Amino acid sequence: MTTEQAEHHTRDQPLSILYRGSLLSCNYDCGYCPFAKAQDSRESLARDAVELQRFVDWVSQQTRPIRILFTPWGEAYIRRYYQQAMAQLGNMPQVRRVAIQTNLSLTTDAIERSYSETLALWCTYHPSQTTAEAFLEKCAFLKGRGIRFSVGMVGNRDELGQIETMRKALPDDVYLWVNANRDEQADYQAQELAMLKQIDPLFEQNLHHYPSLGKTCHTGSEVISVDGSGNVQRCHFIKQSLGNLYDGTFQPTLAPCTNQTCDCHIGYIHLPHLDLKKHYGEGLLERVPETMTPHQHT
Ligand code: SF4
Ligand code: SF4
Numbered sequence: 001m002t003t004e005q006a007e008h009h010t011r012d013q014p015l016s017i018l019y020r021g022s023l024l025s026c027n028y029d030c031g032y033c034p035f036a037k038a039q040d041s042r043e044s045l046a047r048d049a050v051e052l053q054r055f056v057d058w059v060s061q062q063t064r065p066i067r068i069l070f071t072p073w074g075e076a077y078i079r080r081y082y083q084q085a086m087a088q089l090g091n092m093p094q095v096r097r098v099a100i101q102t103n104l105s106l107t108t109d110a111i112e113r114s115y116s117e118t119l120a121l122w123c124t125y126h127p128s129q130t131t132a133e134a135f136l137e138k139c140a141f142l143k144g145r146g147i148r149f150s151v152g153m154v155g156n157r158d159e160l161g162q163i164e165t166m167r168k169a170l171p172d173d174v175y176l177w178v179n180a181n182r183d184e185q186a187d188y189q190a191q192e193l194a195m196l197k198q199i200d201p202l203f204e205q206n207l208h209h210y211p212s213l214g215k216t217c218h219t220g221s222e223v224i225s226v227d228g229s230g231n232v233q234r235c236h237f238i239k240q241s242l243g244n245l246y247d248g249t250f251q252p253t254l255a256p257c258t259n260q261t262c263d264c265h266i267g268y269i270h271l272p273h274l275d276l277k278k279h280y281g282e283g284l285l286e287r288v289p290e291t292m293t294p295h296q297h298t
Contacts, residue, residue, distance in 0.1 A: 013222060014065040014096070016285055018236065018266065019055060021228040022048045026074035028103055028129040032154075032183075035074040049081040051228035056085050058230070058245055062094055069122070069285045070100040071236065071266060077102035083114035090116025099286035105130065108141045120286035121149040127162040136169055143171060150175040150288045155196055155203075157184050167199045175289055179265070180206050202279060202289065209261040210268050217262075218270040220253040235267050 025040040026033070040048070059066055068089060076082045077100050090098040099120040121142065125135050142149045151170060153163050155178045167176050178200040180188075185207065188196075196203045219225070220234035220242065230246040233239060238259055243249035262268045269276045269284055281290030 012064055014067065015062075016067040016069070016223040017059075018069050018071050018223070018225045019227075020071050020073065020225065020236065021051050021055075021076070023076050023079070024073045026103075027078060027105060028075065028126055030126050030129060038074055040074075045079070048228060049079075052081060052085050054230070054246065055226070055228075056088055059089055059095065060092055064094065066095050067097040067285050068095065068099065069097075069266070072101065075103055075105065076100065077104075077114070078106045078110070080110070080113070083110055086114040086119065087116055090114075090118040097282075097285055103129070104135060104138045108138065111138075111141065111145075111147070115145070115147070119147055120283070120288060121147060122152065122286050123149055124152045124154075125166055127153075127159055127166075132162070132166060132169060135166075139170060139174065143174070148283065148286060148288050150177055150283075150286065152177040152179060152287070154179050155181050155184075155188075157181065157187065157192065160192060160195065163199060164195065175287075176200060177287060178203050178206070182263075205268075205274075205276065206265060208268075209263040210271060210274065211260070212257040212262040212268070212271060213260050214256045216254075216272055217257045217267075218272060219267070220255065223270050224250075224252075235270070237262065237264065237267055 022044060023040055024035055025038050026035045029036045059068070070076060070082070082100070086098050086100065089095050095118055097120055098116060098118050099122060101122040101124070103126060104121070104123040123139070139149070139151065151166070151174060153159070153166065153176070155163065163178060170176055176199060178196050223235070224242065225233045225236050226245055230244045232242040232245055232250045234242060234253060242253060243251050262271065265287065268274060269280065277284055279289045280287070283290055
């Protein structure tokens with residue numbers, strides 16, 4: 001298919017955008033994370049805010065249906081300018097979803113500031129950084145407010161007890177996902193894997209390095225990754241530029257994947273042959289499965 005055909009094919013289709021701005025800072029200090037307690041200067045935060053507003057302005061001019069997932073390097077949701085931008089975006093008629101990856105450390109007032117009916121939250125609980133009680137209080141607020149969300153944890157082998165405790169404490173209809181700890185994956189014992197699969201019925205899907213070279217992937221056409229300058233890549237993992245959103249040079253592509261494998265949830269969910277939409281439906285972007293039955297405790 002030519003570029004022109006690809007453009008025509010995708011012009012009126014819904015577009016999902018993974019936005020990752022310049023912000024690098026985080027208020028948490030997770031041992032394994034390069035952004036732990038990283039700080040942004042006042043100038044870099046100001047630049048990030050200007051870039052974000054430019055993105056909001058660009059979205060406001062679009063007519064095709066748009067879904068947005070903020071996938072910051074650090075923790076962006078604690079920033080007031082993200083909360084305000086999310087509310088602004090979420091109230092645009094063409095915007096169907098505004099979601100963000102967050103440690104959920106912000107106040108309930110701040111969550112309220114970001115509210116729209118399209119809001120969805122990808123919340124990660126870090127037991128080394130906050131108490132289960134504090135995290136669960138926020139979850140109770142989200143549930144009471146009718147905000148779509150899922151909760152996730154990294155499957156660290158020394159935190160399996162906390163994962164189990166969190167599963168028991170969360171309401172049954174809140175999905176708890178577990179990401180395999182890649183460094184420890186080879187060490188998981190059979191009973192640990194069984195426990196994690198029992199806690200997260202979709203955990204099995206996170207255990208693979210999916211061969212993706214030459215495979216059709218919806219990124220590049222239905223899903224794109226955008227940085228603070230508006231530069232577009234098909235996904236976070238393939239650096240080749242598809243142009244820029246703001247200067248009109250963005251060219252969608254229907255070309256197959258050029259990486260050997262894909263092992264990150266925000267990537268492999270867009271491989272159509274894995275058919276993961278059957279689990280997530282409209283919640284694909286924010287990792288809230290539609291087909292999940294309320295969790296059954298053993
Ligand atoms: S909350 Fe997320 S970004 Fe912040 S230190 Fe932990 S893993 Fe890193
Ligand atoms: S399969 Fe993964 S790495 Fe390949 S294009 Fe899709 S998201 Fe990117």
